[in-house]
Amino acid sequence: MAEAGVQPSKQKLNIIVFSGDLDRALAAFTLATGAAALGREVTMFFTFWGLNIIKKDRGRKALGRSVLARAFNWLLGGVKNLPLSRLNFAGASPILMRRMMRAHNVAQLEEMMEAAPKLGVRLVACEMAMHILELTKDDLWDAVEDVVGVAGFLEASKDAQVLFI
């Protein structure tokens, strides 16, 4: 507990979510929601494959303008198509993993994704990666607060613990 009149500075945690793997997304959201519930100020910065987690369309959709971007976005899919980083077996294992998690009452990714903004976790997307994949802010989940570049990310990371997942 803080001494009377002395407020401890709020510790910050910044998570760079580069990966679009289900297991890594689970790790990122477990840490983010847990830290926010423990009073930390949390920012999640989604870049490259990590953008698949926060696409508004949960399944496959050909987003973007160019043929290449549309093909990439369709193949990558959304949160429902996230593969496991190991033993993916063409998408069979994520289904089994979700079943195992349910059997052990472990929160599903979607449950933590819903809790994150309610706990004050700040979600931001990488401008450059969105540019490459031809994604607009409208293609992303409404809870995504902002689209930022390196400067914006560094500004938010001042005095923060930074994790790269």
Place this chain on the structure above:
Amino acid sequence: MEIDITRETCPMTFVKVRLALAELPEGEKLIVRLSEGEPLENVPRSCEEAGFRVLAKRPNGDGTWTLEVAK
């Protein structure tokens, strides 16, 4: 308001408590039923760190505990 988090695992144990506290009207009490171990260690701590007051913490005799938190 009452919540049962005995079937939850980390981090949803204290995440659910924090979300319930956010919804709770000012001046009211939240009663939490929770398990020993991780929830009993983390839930009261997260409540206190967020500025809520833990009024009571008592064992139910079946491996679960009851926590009273004031908002």
